[in-house]
Amino acid sequence: xxxxxxxxxxxxxxxxxxxxxxxxxxxxxxxxxxxxxxxxxxxxxxxxxxxxxxxxxxxxxxxxxxxxxxxxxxxxxxxxxxxxxxxxxxxxxxxxxxxxxxxxxxxxxxxxxxxxxxxxxxxxxxxxxxxxxxxxxxxxxxxxxxxxxxxxxxxxxxxxxxxxxxxxxxxxxxxxxxxxxxxxxxxxxxxxxxxxxxxxxxxxxxxxxxxxxxxxxxxxxxxxxxxxxxxxxxxxxxxxxxxxxxxxxxxxxxxxxxxxxxxxxxxxxxxxxxxxxxxxxxxxxxxxxxxxxxxxxxxxxxxxxxxxxxxxxxxxxxxxxxxxxxxxxxxxxxxxxxxxxxxxxxxxxxxxxxxxxxxxxxxxxxxxxxxxxxxxxxxxxxxxxxxxxxxxxxxxxxxxxxxxxxxxxxxxxxxxxxxxxxxxxxxxxxxxxxxxxxxxxxxxxxxxxxxxxxxxxxxxxxxxxxxxxxxxxxxxxxxxxxxxxxxxxxxxxxxxxxxxxxxxxxxxxxxxxxxxxxxxxxxxxxxxxxxxxxxxxxxx
Amino acid sequence: xxxxxxxxxxxxxxxxxxxxxxxxxxxxxxxxxxxxxxxxxxxxxxxxxxxxxxxxxxxxxxxxxxxxxxxxxxxxxxxxxxxxxxxxxxxxxxxxxxxxxxxxxxxxxxxxxxxxxxxxxxxxxxxxxxxxxxxxxxxxxxxxxxxxxxxxxxxxxxxxxxxxxxxxxxxxxxxxxxxxxxxxxxxxxxxxxxxxxxxxxxxxxxxxxxxxxxxxxxxxxxxxxxxxxxxxxxxxxxxxxxxxxxxxxxxxxxxxxxxxxxxxxxxxxxxxxxxxxxxxx
Ligand SMILES: Nc1ncnc2c1ncn2[C@@H]1O[C@H](COP(=O)(O)OP(=O)(O)OP(=O)(O)O)[C@@H](O)[C@H]1O
Ligand SMILES: [Mg+2]
Numbered sequence: 057x058x059x060x061x062x063x064x065x066x067x068x069x070x071x072x073x074x075x076x077x078x079x080x081x082x083x084x085x086x087x088x089x090x091x092x093x094x095x096x097x098x099x100x101x102x103x104x105x106x107x108x109x110x111x112x113x114x115x116x117x118x119x120x121x122x123x124x125x126x127x128x129x130x131x132x133x134x135x136x137x138x139x140x141x142x143x144x145x146x147x148x149x150x151x152x153x154x155x156x157x158x159x160x161x162x163x164x165x166x167x168x169x170x171x172x173x174x175x176x177x178x179x180x181x182x183x184x185x186x187x188x189x190x191x192x193x194x195x196x197x198x199x200x201x202x203x204x205x206x207x208x209x210x211x212x213x214x215x216x217x218x219x220x221x222x223x224x225x226x227x228x229x230x231x232x233x234x235x236x237x238x239x240x241x242x243x244x245x246x247x248x249x250x251x252x253x254x255x256x257x258x259x260x261x262x263x264x265x266x267x268x269x270x271x272x273x274x275x276x277x278x279x280x281x282x283x284x285x286x287x288x289x290x291x292x293x294x295x296x297x298x299x300x301x302x303x304x305x306x307x308x309x310x311x312x313x314x315x316x317x318x319x320x321x322x323x324x325x326x327x328x329x330x331x332x333x334x335x336x337x338x339x340x341x342x343x344x345x346x347x348x349x350x351x352x353x354x355x356x357x358x359x360x361x362x363x364x365x366x367x368x369x370x371x372x373x374x375x376x377x378x379x380x381x382x383x384x385x386x387x388x389x390x391x392x393x394x395x396x397x398x399x400x401x402x403x404x405x406x407x408x409x410x411x412x413x414x415x416x417x418x419x420x421x422x423x424x425x426x427x428x429x430x431x432x433x434x435x436x437x438x439x440x441x442x443x444x445x446x447x448x449x450x451x452x453x454x455x456x457x458x459x460x461x462x463x464x465x466x467x468x469x470x471x472x473x474x475x476x477x478x479x480x481x482x483x484x485x486x487x488x489x490x491x492x493x494x495x496x497x498x499x500x501x502x503x504x505x506x507x508x509x510x511x512x513x514x515x516x517x518x519x520x521x522x523x524x525x526x527x528x529x530x531x532x533x534x535x536x537x538x539x540x541x542x543x544x545x546x547x548x549x550x551x552x553x554x555x556x557x558x559x560x561x562x563x564x565x566x567x568x569x570x571x572x573x574x575x576x577x578x579x580x581x582x583x584x585x586x587x588x589x590x591x592x593x594x595x596x
Numbered sequence: 597x598x599x600x601x602x603x604x605x606x607x608x609x610x611x612x613x614x615x616x617x618x619x620x621x622x623x624x625x626x627x628x629x630x631x632x633x634x635x636x637x638x639x640x641x642x643x644x645x646x647x648x649x650x651x652x653x654x655x656x657x658x659x660x661x662x663x664x665x666x667x668x669x670x671x672x673x674x675x676x677x678x679x680x681x682x683x684x685x686x687x688x689x690x691x692x693x694x695x696x697x698x699x700x701x702x703x704x705x706x707x708x709x710x711x712x713x714x715x716x717x718x719x720x721x722x723x724x725x726x727x728x729x730x731x732x733x734x735x736x737x738x739x740x741x742x743x744x745x746x747x748x749x750x751x752x753x754x755x756x757x758x759x760x761x762x763x764x765x766x767x768x769x770x771x772x773x774x775x776x777x778x779x780x781x782x783x784x785x786x787x788x789x790x791x792x793x794x795x796x797x798x799x800x801x802x803x804x805x806x807x808x809x810x811x812x813x814x815x816x817x818x819x820x821x822x823x824x825x826x827x828x829x830x831x832x833x834x835x836x837x838x839x840x841x842x843x844x845x846x847x848x849x850x851x852x853x854x855x856x857x858x859x860x861x862x863x864x865x866x867x868x869x870x871x872x873x874x875x876x877x
Pocket of ligand 1: 640643645663664665667668670671672679683776
């Protein structure tokens with residue numbers, strides 16, 4: 057017995073088994089996590105049938121089942137526990153709460169709600185009910201039922217077109233005028249008193265022109281608004297009549313009438329909308345496009361900053377600095393920097409980048425705007441810089457490792473051909489460590505995309521009024537605040553007034569963040585493999 | 597089958613060499629030595645590695661350094677192109693003249709010296725770049741930018757190392773995909789692409805199989821028409837086969853230096869005889 061055990065010990069089989077079990081456990085955990093997120097996220101877009109639930113205590117509810125749990129009763133034994141259903145009944149403006157709990161014992165009948173529609177609205181969340189009639193400017197144009205729905209969907213097309221036009225007008229044209237007016241105001245404010253009558257005259261003339269233009273645009277806006285005359289009248293589950301202006305509706309559909317293909321199409325459309333739309337209803341509805349944009353842009357700026365910084369530092373440490381205690385100490389410090397809690401970097405970013413550097417920039421270049429800060433407050437540049445600082449150890453370490461593994465013979469060969477040390481570094485060593493640099497960058501990007509804490513205090517906001525890139529000169533606005541998927545998850549999931557409505561959003565956004573990190577990584581890995589292929593012997 | 601052919605090739609080698617030796621090109625036979633080493637001593641820190649070495653290395657000949665491990669062969673070789681400058685705390689005394697010019701004082705700078713004195717290493721070390729880029733590297737460093745000129749240099753160098761036919765269709769492939777022997781020949785091509793006068797080779801064949809070694813040896817005999825070759829080798833048959841003159845180093849001293857045939861058949865010094873008959877080292 058002991059003999060056999062000794063054999064197992066000696067051959068090390070035990071360790072191989074242990075290693076296998078450890079690996080399997082890790083894989084199961086990761087797969088389970090991803091699966092949980094995926095399933096929860098996928099059901100968010102799937103158009104499930106509306107249910108009509110009749111209650112024994114009287115009344116009916118139309119809604120979607122979203123959960124089931126045991127009613128908490130401390131005394132009763134577990135076997136006799138009663139359950140309740142969580143139902144999303146929508147209609148927040150009518151009923152006050154869009155999620156309710158119904159005791160299973162109270163349910164008389166559950167059936168598919170024939171003819172019930174889901175109305176996605178710009179405000180107040182979804183509405184569930186039956187169509188009664190379609191009106192336009194006070195007069196009825198269609199009744200309820202299938203033909204009414206057809207008319208309604210037709211009317212919706214024009215309504216959406218008008219809405220898009222209004223959106224365009226307010227966001228781009230009026231936004232541009234406002235931007236110019238603000239510049240004009242600042243220019244006036246920065247004029248020295250009594251300095252230059254000509255300039256003042258020119259500015260006030262420009263101002264008048266802008267004001268006239270503004271009036272024009274608002275008039276056009278009013279014309280468009282006057283065209284929004286359609287409205288639809290619905291019946292709720294308890295037969296109340298609710299009228300909804302079409303201007304407030306995004307889409308109307310009957311989930312019960314969708315076939316399998318229709319459902320898949322719907323699912324895909326919703327998923328695409330989710331990544332391309334702006335958020336609504338304090339982020340609990342709509343899409344997350346600004347957050348995706350902000351995350352990607354932050355990671356890109358961070359990459360641009362961290363790569364040269366880390367690479368130069370690593371080259372100095374490994375190729376140029378005299379290898380002594382000092383360099384060893386610096387190396388240890390850099391390695392430990394990677395373990396500093398991220399919020400510490402955030403605090404540093406606020407103190408140094410925002411208050412000190414940003415404040416100084418404001419005083420030197422944006423004095424006319426003060427006391428409103430320009431760079432002296434959180435923004436995408438400072439957030440990216442903070443993240444670059446946070447991830448620079450990763451790049452340094454992997455570049456240094458790469459440098460250590462570049463065969464000394466290469467450097468000698470280059471020197472022996474008459475190249476200087478710099479030429480050797482630039483033309484031979486740098487290309488040879490490129491894959492290691494990219495490895496460092498991959499790790500840095502993964503870290504930066506997932507980090508939230510330091511961003512919360514250096515420039516991420518719940519809702520950014522505009523993207524950091526737009527059509528207004530200078531097109532890239534590094535001082536602007538931005539949105540971020542990681543913070544979005546936190547905000548929607550834990551800061552939202554309507555937690556139940558936001559829950560699917562949390563999973564979807566999480567899935568998106570994971571996908572985004574994977575995509576960013578895949579891009580970098582692809583690049584690295586291409587480089588490796590070029591450099592390597594085996595062509596792997 | 598292969599081995600037999602190999603042996604034949606090896607046997608034939610010295611005979612070919614004798615032909616070379618007996619028929620030198622009279623036009624390229626100048627009287628002045630290419631490299632003059634004048635009372636050179638070398639120290640790594642306080643540790644002496646070379647002691648009072650003087651020798652004249654003839655033009656367009658192969659000169660070999662032999663000796664037991666650690667005797668200073670590489671150190672002496674690396675003095676010739678000042679590669680030892682890279683070693684911290686190392687110091688050289690005496691003078692070395694190449695083409696009559698002192699390498700420390702009279703040749704422009706170290707880069708100019710290394711253009712004139714190329715080097716091939718024991719461990720073949722092509723850059724992780726394409727074959728073309730490897731050969732074009734030196735000329736580019738020394739200021740040749742024109743793509744056509746570079747192509748011409750690359751072709752010429754690869755032809756000189758008998759590599760052209762093997763690689764002409766894959767100049768843009770990674771150099772690391774070549775075989776060991778091809779890589780070493782590529783390193784030689786890379787060294788001669790800057791058109792040096794002297795070619796230093798530190799045990800260039802010690803990591804190669806006999807067939808690849810034979811090719812490199814053939815190549816050296818070919819190259820000595822245009823270059824002065826100095827080679828360090830542990831393989832005494834190799835020295836006997838290809839070198840015109842051989843120097844025997846022991847513990848940092850040049851024990852004996854003379855025509856290869858004489859050194860191997862009638863050594864003047866007892867220590868040389870002990871070494872070549874395998875009594876030590
Ligand atoms: N960079 C260095 N620093 C200090 N000592 C060195 C250095 N390089 C070589 N030496 C010493 O100088 C002496 C000569 O070394 P060298 O490399 O020239 O020998 P070698 O004849 O080429 O030996 P081998 O045949 O093994 O290559 C040895 O004692 C070695 O330990
Ligand atoms: Mg050596």
